[in-house]
Amino acid sequence: xxxxxxxxxxxxxxxxxxxxxxxxxxxxxxxxxxxxxxxxxxxxxxxxxxxxxxxxxxxxxxxxxxxxxxxxxxxxxxxxxxxxxxxxxxxxxxxxxxxxxxxxxxxxxxxxxxxxxxxxxxxxxxxxxxxxxxxxxxxxxxxxxxxxxxxxxxxxxxxxxxxxxxxxxxxxxxxxxxxxxxxxxxxxxxxxxxxxxxxxxxxxxxxxxxxxxxxxxxxxxxxxxxxxxxxxxxxxxxxxxxxxxxxxxxxxxxxxxxxxxxxxxxxxxxxxxxxxxxxxxxxxxxxxxxxxxxxxxxxxxxxxxxxxxxxxxxxxxxxxxxxxxxxxxxxxxxxxxxxxxxxxxxxxxxxxxxxxxxxxxx
Amino acid sequence: xxxxxxxxxxxxxxxxxxxxxxxxxxxxxxxxxxxxxxxxxxxxxxxxxxxxxxxxxxxxxxxxxxxxxxxxxxxxxxxxxxxxxxxxxxxxxxxxxxxxxxxxxxxxxxxxxxxxxxxxxxxxxxxxxxxxxxxxxxxxxxxxxxxxxxxxxxxxxxxxxxxxxxxxxxxxxxxxxxxxxxxxxxxxxxxxxxxxxxxxxxxxxxxxxxxxxxxxxxxxxxxxxxxxxxxxxxxxxxxxxxxxxxxxxxxxxxxxxxxxxxxxxxxxxxxxxxxxxxxxxxxxxxxxxxxxxxxxxxxxxxxxxxxxxxxxxxxxxxxxxxxxxxxxxxxxxxxxxxxxxxxxxxxxxxxxxxxxxxxxxx
DNA sequence: TCCACTTTGGCAACACTGTTGCTTAAGTGC
DNA sequence: GCACTTAAGCAACAGTGTTGCCAAAGTGGA
Numbered sequence: 001x002x003x004x005x006x007x008x009x010x011x012x013x014x015x016x017x018x019x020x021x022x023x024x025x026x027x028x029x030x031x032x033x034x035x036x037x038x039x040x041x042x043x044x045x046x047x048x049x050x051x052x053x054x055x056x057x058x059x060x061x062x063x064x065x066x067x068x069x070x071x072x073x074x075x076x077x078x079x080x081x082x083x084x085x086x087x088x089x090x091x092x093x094x095x096x097x098x099x100x101x102x103x104x105x106x107x108x109x110x111x112x113x114x115x116x117x118x119x120x121x122x123x124x125x126x127x128x129x130x131x132x133x134x135x136x137x138x139x140x141x142x143x144x145x146x147x148x149x150x151x152x153x154x155x156x157x158x159x160x161x162x163x164x165x166x167x168x169x170x171x172x173x174x175x176x177x178x179x180x181x182x183x184x185x186x187x188x189x190x191x192x193x194x195x196x197x198x199x200x201x202x203x204x205x206x207x208x209x210x211x212x213x214x215x216x217x218x219x220x221x222x223x224x225x226x227x228x229x230x231x232x233x234x235x236x237x238x239x240x241x242x243x244x245x246x247x248x249x250x251x252x253x254x255x256x257x258x259x260x261x262x263x264x265x266x267x268x269x270x271x272x273x274x275x276x277x278x279x280x281x282x283x284x285x286x287x288x289x290x291x292x293x294x295x296x297x298x299x300x301x302x303x304x305x306x307x308x309x310x311x312x313x314x315x316x317x318x319x320x321x322x323x324x325x326x327x328x329x330x331x332x333x334x335x336x337x338x339x340x341x342x343x344x345x346x347x348x349x350x351x352x353x354x355x356x357x358x359x360x361x362x
Numbered sequence: 363x364x365x366x367x368x369x370x371x372x373x374x375x376x377x378x379x380x381x382x383x384x385x386x387x388x389x390x391x392x393x394x395x396x397x398x399x400x401x402x403x404x405x406x407x408x409x410x411x412x413x414x415x416x417x418x419x420x421x422x423x424x425x426x427x428x429x430x431x432x433x434x435x436x437x438x439x440x441x442x443x444x445x446x447x448x449x450x451x452x453x454x455x456x457x458x459x460x461x462x463x464x465x466x467x468x469x470x471x472x473x474x475x476x477x478x479x480x481x482x483x484x485x486x487x488x489x490x491x492x493x494x495x496x497x498x499x500x501x502x503x504x505x506x507x508x509x510x511x512x513x514x515x516x517x518x519x520x521x522x523x524x525x526x527x528x529x530x531x532x533x534x535x536x537x538x539x540x541x542x543x544x545x546x547x548x549x550x551x552x553x554x555x556x557x558x559x560x561x562x563x564x565x566x567x568x569x570x571x572x573x574x575x576x577x578x579x580x581x582x583x584x585x586x587x588x589x590x591x592x593x594x595x596x597x598x599x600x601x602x603x604x605x606x607x608x609x610x611x612x613x614x615x616x617x618x619x620x621x622x623x624x625x626x627x628x629x630x631x632x633x634x635x636x637x638x639x640x641x642x643x644x645x646x647x648x649x650x651x652x653x654x655x656x657x658x659x660x661x662x663x664x665x666x667x668x669x670x671x672x673x674x675x676x677x678x679x680x681x682x683x684x685x686x687x688x689x690x691x692x693x694x695x696x697x698x699x700x701x702x703x704x705x706x707x708x709x710x711x712x713x714x715x716x717x718x719x720x721x722x723x724x
Numbered sequence: 725t726c727c728a729c730t731t732t733g734g735c736a737a738c739a740c741t742g743t744t745g746c747t748t749a750a751g752t753g754c
Numbered sequence: 755g756c757a758c759t760t761a762a763g764c765a766a767c768a769g770t771g772t773t774g775c776c777a778a779a780g781t782g783g784a
Contacts, residue, residue, distance in 0.1 A: 008389050008577070009721075011408030013742050014770050017379050021771085027370050039733070046373030052771045054733060077731025078779040215370070216603055229660075233595070240662025241578055244695060247659035252652050252691075254617045255633070264691060271617070290614050295660065297609035298591075300602025329614075329626060333606060359371075375771050376741050383742085402761065414742045416762060439760025440750040 018056075021048065023359030025056050029066060029085045030110060030358060036069035038080030057083055064089045065109075085109050090357070093138050094154045094350025096202060096343075097130060099123050099173075099225075103343070104137040107350040109357070111210025115141050123171065127180040134182075135189035152195045152353030155186060156345050159201035159228065163243040166199040172226070198352055200362070203230035203246055204237050205348035206307050208355075208362060209341060216302040219295055220341065221248065221288060223276075223318075224308035227269040233299065237352070237362040251291055281314050285321025292322055293329040296336055307341040315340035380421075383410065385721030387418050391428060391447045392472060392720060398431035400442030419445055426451045427471075447471055452719070455500050456516045456712025458564065458705075459492060461485050461535075465708045466499040473572025473713055477503050485533065489542040496544075497551035514557045514715030517548060518707050521563035521590065525605040528561040534588070560714055562724070565592035565608055566599050567710035568669050570717075570724060571703060578664040581657055582703065583610065583650060585638075585680075586670035589631040595661065599714070599724040613653055643676050647683025654684055655691040658698055669703040677702035 012020075028045050029037055039057060043050040060066040061083075069084035087108040096103045102121040105113045117137050121130060138153055160169035166183025183199040190197065207220035207230030220230040229248030231238040239245050249269035250262045257266025258274065268291040275284035292304050304322065311318045323338040330336075352362045374382075390407050391399055401419060405412040422428040423445075431446035449470040458465040464483040467475045479499055483492060500515055522531035528545025545561040552559065569582035569592030582592040591610030593600040601607050611631035612624045619628025620636065630653040637646035654666050666684065673680045685700040692698075714724045 008386060008393075008407070011386055011410035011414070011742090012379050012382050013410065013414070014379075014768080015742095017374050017376075017741085017770060020374050024370060024373055031370075040731080045370075048373035048375065049772060050733070051735095051773080052373070052375070055771075058734095074780050075731075076781055077729080078733080078781095080732065231660075233600070238595070238661070241664065242662055242696070245660065245662040250659060250691075251656045253614060254628075255615055255619075255649070255652060257617075262693060266616075287617070290617060294613045294656070297612060298593075298607065298657065298660075299600070300604055300607040302603065329612075331624060334604075373771090376739080377771095379741060379770085400761080411743060412762070413744080413764095417742075420763095436751050437760070438752055439758080440752095440762080442761060 020359060021046070021052070021056055022060060023357065025053070025060065026065060026085065026109075027358040027360075029083060032084065033110065034069070034084060036072075036082035036084035038072055038082055040080055042083075087112065088114075090149050090151050091142075092151045092154065092350045092353040093141050094156070094205070094346045094348065094353065095134050095137055096156045096205065096346040096349060097121060097134055098202070098345075099158065102133055102137060103346040104134075104141055105346045105350055106141040107210070107347065107354070109354065111347065111351055111354065113347060117141055123174050123177070127168070127177055127182065128185065131182060131185035131189060134186050138186075138190060150195050151357060153186070153190070153197045154205065154349035154351070154353035155182065155197065155199045156202040156205035156349040157182065157199065159203065159246075161199060161201060161243065163198075163200055163204075163239050166197070168199075196353070198349075198362075200237075200239075200349065200352055201228070201230065201243075201246065202345050203228040204239065204362070205345045205352060206230050206341065207232045207305065208237055208348040208351045209305070209344040210347060210351045210354075217299055218303045218305065219292060219299075219301045219336075220305040220307060221292060221311075222308040223272065223284075223288065223306070223310040227272055227288075229295070231295075231299070236360050239362075248291065248295070251294065253287065253291055253294075276310055281310075281317045282321055284310070285318045286325055288318065289322035289325025290329075293326050296326060297329070301336050303337045303339075305339055305341040307343065307345075311340055312343070382721060383408065383414070383418055384422060385719065387415070387422065388427060388447065388471075389720040389722075391445060394446065395472065396431070396446060398434075398444035398446035400434055400444055402442055404445075449474065450476075452511050452513050453504075454513045454516065454712045454715040455503050456518070456567070456708045456710065456715065457496050457499055458518045458567065458708040458711060459483060459496055460564070460707075461520065464495055464499060465705070466496075466503055467708045467712055468503040469572070469709065469712045469716070471716065471719070473709065473716065475709060479503055485536050485539070489530070489539055489544065490547065493544060493547035493551060496548050500548075500552060512557050513719060514560065515548070515552070516560045516562065516567065516711035516713070516715035517544065518562055518564040518567035518711040519544065521565065521608075523561060523563060523605065525560075525562050525566075525601050528559070530561075558715070560711075560724075562599075562601075562711065562714055563590075563592065563605075563608065564707050565590040566601065566724070567707045567714060568592050568703065569594045569667065570599055570710040570713045571667070571706040572709060572713045572716075579661055580665045580667065581654060581661075581663045582667040582669060583654060583673075584670040585634065585646070585650065585668070585672040589634055589650075591657070593657075593661070598722050601724075610653065610657070613656065615649065615653055615656075638672055643672075643679045644683055646672070647680045648687060650680065651684035651687025652691075655688050658688060659691070663698050665699045665701070667701055667703040669705065669707075673702055674705070 039053045043053045067086040069082040072080045087110040103118040106115040168180045171177040187197040215235045218232040222228045227249035229246045250267040254266030260267040260270035272287045401415045405415045429448040431444040434442045449472040465480040468477040530539045530542045533539040549559040577597045580594040584590045589611035591608045612629040616628030622629040622632035634649045
């Protein structure tokens with residue numbers, strides 16, 4: 001349930017109890033998708049009594065979040081009335097603010113993209129101008145949605161940054177960005193009636209891409225101008241206490257190897273980008289694979305997503321290269337799924353805004 | 363709160379609500395230790411109303427888990443009545459079943475060791491004989507405790523093993539151990555009225571050593587005949603979906619380096635043990651530090667514990683060596699605490715048995 | 725066509741949770 | 755001595771999931 005807030009979490013009262021169960025039912029209905037789920041199945045999955053499920057779904061129906069989805073087949077008695085998520089009843093917006101481009105999407109409660117928008121962006125114009133552009137993109141996408149149906153806005157930006165405070169960190173090449181409260185800046189521009197705004201690293205949004213199977217542990221590796229990673233453990237984005245988790249580019253893979261801009265030697269990033277610069281993408285994929293295999297072994301990762309422009313330029317090379325290393329290094333154990341991710345950072349940002357509805361922090 | 367059971371966790375009802383709040387209050391009182399805590403402070407920490415705290419502490423007092431601890435200083439009004447954990451009211455037993463030695467402890471609810479026992483052990487005698495020895499050690503330690511005060515028994519053994527099922531995996535040198543249900547074997551020998559028995563990897567027990575600050579992320583590195591790790595994320599042991607997390611020995615630190623027994627090349631273990639074999643403990647510490655720094659950066663780790671016989675032979679060399687690497691590699695960020703752990707695996711195993719009382723899985 | 729059976733799902737009463745409103749106890753400080 | 759502050763319990767309350775019961779809506783055999 002995780003009603004954590006302090007170091008030990010928070011106490012729970014009746015509203016919190018109800019909120020937990022509501023979110024749980026919504027999450028199960030979301031996973032079931034268009035097929036829907038009967039009340040009896042929900043009772044079995046939640047381990048609540050059928051009567052409790054009836055009360056809960058009654059509430060959710062009254063709020064318009066859940067709707068009937070016809071009748072199921074009979075199993076010898078009255079056929080069950082199927083319920084499904086009223087996907088279009090609420091929306092979320094996700095924005096990927098990259099160095100030279102802005103991509104924004106509006107998604108429904110299933111995470112399906114309803115509307116897209118993208119345009120140029122220029123970090124050099126300064127953080128205030130970028131906040132303007134982000135707010136403008138959100139407004140454009142929300143004009144077509146019913147008022148009040150927007151649950152949240154997620155903004156993904158290059159890290160590092162402070163997720164809790166919503167403040168940017170040192171963005172390479174743009175020193176004036178450090179310390180800029182982008183989350184608050186966007187929220188101010190959207191007005192006081194706007195839903196909550198979240199700010200997260202692009203790699204964290206990348207690992208949160210909506211998918212039916214949110215459970216388990218996932219790793220997203222982003223190879224572009226730099227090398228970064230996002231982690232999803234037990235279905236939730238893992239950020240660490242100081243939003244610093246997911247540092248992958250400066251994992252040392254070759255002790256006393258070539259010097260890196262970070263001051264270290266033999267970092268994954270310097271090795272990988274070096275191979276890319278030499279045009280040796282196979283070697284870059286192998287290095288990426290070795291780094292991924294370290295994380296896979298350490299954290300029992302189920303799925304590895306690869307993204308970023310370099311990967312996008314030759315997805316096959318990278319997925320097969322990484323998969324080969326993982327197969328060699330997982331001794332008998334299950335080999336994680338490896339796939340190249342379409343640029344889904346904006347979708348992931350929207351997913352982070354949607355997450356609280358389903359009882360997840362992110 | 364984490365009343366997880368299925369992939370999405372479980373539904374919550376009133377008993378679960380009460381259990382969560384009871385566990386939370388007990389955890390806070392445990393952290394406060396002998397100083398105790400007033401009802402008002404508990405209310406602030408739990409975000410419950412003072413009246414709710416009075417009801418909760420009333421229940422816990424009736425069960426004997428909590429007791430008065432005198433009066434606090436007045437802050438201008440009636441002085442608060444302090445409460446503290448009745449540490450001696452319940453106990454847990456932890457057993458470290460190592461290849462040639464058995465160490466067992468009985469601890470109170472604060473995790474303080476009340477009684478110790480250790481003796482020889484011989485894995486070669488077979489798993490049944492070892493289960494006998496473990497059960498005998500538990501019986502010996504529990505004879506002196508009041509009946510019914512035992513909350514649980516934790517058994518730590520060399521990994522890999524299946525934590526959920528309580529079944530051993532491949533123990534190097536003892537092929538007949540694979541698949542042996544040690545947890546059930548011990549439970550059978552303790553009888554039907556005995557409290558729950560847990561089985562976990564020694565490295566997981568090592569990272570769960572009782573300490574006031576359970577929150578945050580910790581890493582335990584064990585350097586003995588092999589190299590292993592235990593992870594504690596957000597205060598809970600991280601085992602992964604298949605109990606496979608914490609693989610550290612075969613993290614590749616030197617691409618295409620010296621061949622390892624696992625079939626890979628340049629693994630942390632082969633590099634580290636190689637340096638140890640050459641008598642170069644400083645180099646071993648440096649390698650350990652580089653591996654630790656990778657994990658620290660990836661997971662935003664706060665504390666690094668070092669253990670195992672090799673570390674025990676020269677704790678200063680390893681702590682300073684590891685700390686030096688961490689200082690060099692954390693660029694401006696906070697440097698995690700580094701300490702050599704006394705052999706606390708048995709205490710950690712007891713802690714895992716105690717954990718459910720405080721609302722943690724482990 | 726009828727009827728026993730199974731399964732679904734809602735109504736009403738219930739037990740029990742934390743919350744609210746109020747009162748009493750027990751200190752401090754002018 | 756008295757106003758004030760803080761702690762903590764009693765009683766009534768709102769609202770949760772649970773239990774017991776019953777009506778609705780199917781299946782399947784006589």
